[in-house]
Each structure stands twice: as structure tokens, then as C-alpha cells.
Amino acid sequence: MNNSKTYFLVSSLKKGNVKTFEEMYKAYYSKLHGFAKKFDSTTLQPDDFVQQTFIKLWENRDLLKEDVLFDKQIFIICKNIILNQLKRDKKFQTGLDLKNIVSEPLEEQLQEENQKIIRKLNYLIEKLPKKRREIFKLHKINKLTYKEIAGLRLISEKTIANHIYLAILFIRKEMENSLE
Numbered sequence: 001m002n003n004s005k006t007y008f009l010v011s012s013l014k015k016g017n018v019k020t021f022e023e024m025y026k027a028y029y030s031k032l033h034g035f036a037k038k039f040d041s042t043t044l045q046p047d048d049f050v051q052q053t054f055i056k057l058w059e060n061r062d063l064l065k066e067d068v069l070f071d072k073q074i075f076i077i078c079k080n081i082i083l084n085q086l087k088r089d090k091k092f093q094t095g096l097d098l099k100n101i102v103s104e105p106l107e108e109q110l111q112e113e114n115q116k117i118i119r120k121l122n123y124l125i126e127k128l129p130k131k132r133r134e135i136f137k138l139h140k141i142n143k144l145t146y147k148e149i150a151g152l153r154l155i156s157e158k159t160i161a162n163h164i165y166l167a168i169l170f171i172r173k174e175m176e177n178s179l180e
Contacts, residue, residue, distance in 0.1 A: 136167040
């Protein structure tokens with residue numbers, strides 16, 4: 001994508017143009033997915049990284065730069081998300097290795113907190129529209145790929161990706177609101 005096209009694209013995104021965002025989603029989804037497949041996360045799949053990239057892109061669209069190629073900006077966002085997750089994965093694994101060191105009262109307190117979070121997540125998942133909830137559960141709980149879900153539901157992988165994106169956006173917003 002050349003500089004003049006980037007300028008108009010970024011300007012449109014900064015103004016909150018949803019149609020431009022959807023066009024970029026369609027244009028870059030498979031490219032970002034291919035990029036994300038190169039990394040090995042123990043907790044997230046390439047689809048998750050791509051979804052998080054587009055969420056971050058939309059939420060921080062005002063930080064985009066008109067004079068920097070859009071391709072470069074979106075791939076940097078994706079790369080940073082992946083690298084941060086890989087760091088979290090490593091810390092989590094280290095935490096599991098140190099599990100025996102944690103005292104029992106602290107461990108019980110952590111388990112209690114985890115249970116509260118799980119209950120909240122389940123509550124929010126149940127608030128999703130029926131079709132979105134089913135697709136979200138198939139992907140996140142049953143660990144089916146977008147392709148497998150598309151075959152089961154007879155809808156496109158892009159539609160699956162859109163449902164997952166909207167579900168994550170809703171859950172993230174509600175969780176942030178409950179922390180305030």
C-alpha cells in the first residue's frame with residue numbers, strides 16, 4: 001500500500017469510519033493469520049491474535065500515523081500482541097513450576113479469585129446473542145478452528161471471525177466496567 005493510500009485510509013479510520021475498518025479487516029485478516037501462525041503460544045491461537053490486533057487497531061485508531069505505511073503499523077500491532085502473550089505464557093509456565101512454593105492460604109485465595117472471574121465470564125458469555133454464544137463456545141471452549149465451525153454451521157470463516165471478535169469486544173468491555 002503506497003503512502004497516499006495510507007494517508008486516506010488512516011484518516012478515515014481515525015474518523016471512526018466503520019466501513020473502512022471492515023474493508024481492512026477483510027483485506028488483512030488472512031495476511032495477519034499467516035503471520036501469527038509462525039509463533040507458538042500455549043494459550044492462544046493465530047485467530048485470537050488477529051482478533052486482538054483488530055480490537056487494538058480500532059480502540060487506538062487515533063494513534064495511527066498517516067505518514068507511516070498502514071501495512072507496517074498493523075503488523076507491528078500484531079507482533080507486539082504476540083510477543084506480549086509469549087512473555088505471559090512464559091511467566092505462567094514459570095508460575096506453574098513454582099506452584100509448590102506458594103503457601104496454602106495464598107493458593108486458596110487465588111483459587112477463590114479465579115472462581116469469581118470464571119463465574120463472571122460464564123455470566124457474560126450467557127448474555128451474548130444465541131448464535132454468537134454458540135460460536136464463541138465452539139471456538140474458545142471446544143477448541144474448534146474457524147474452518148471446523150464454518151463446516152458445522154454452514155457459514156463463512158469471516159462470519160465466524162466476526163462473531164468471535166464481537167464476543168471478545170463485549171466481554172472485554174464488560175470486564176473492564178466491572179473493575180471500575
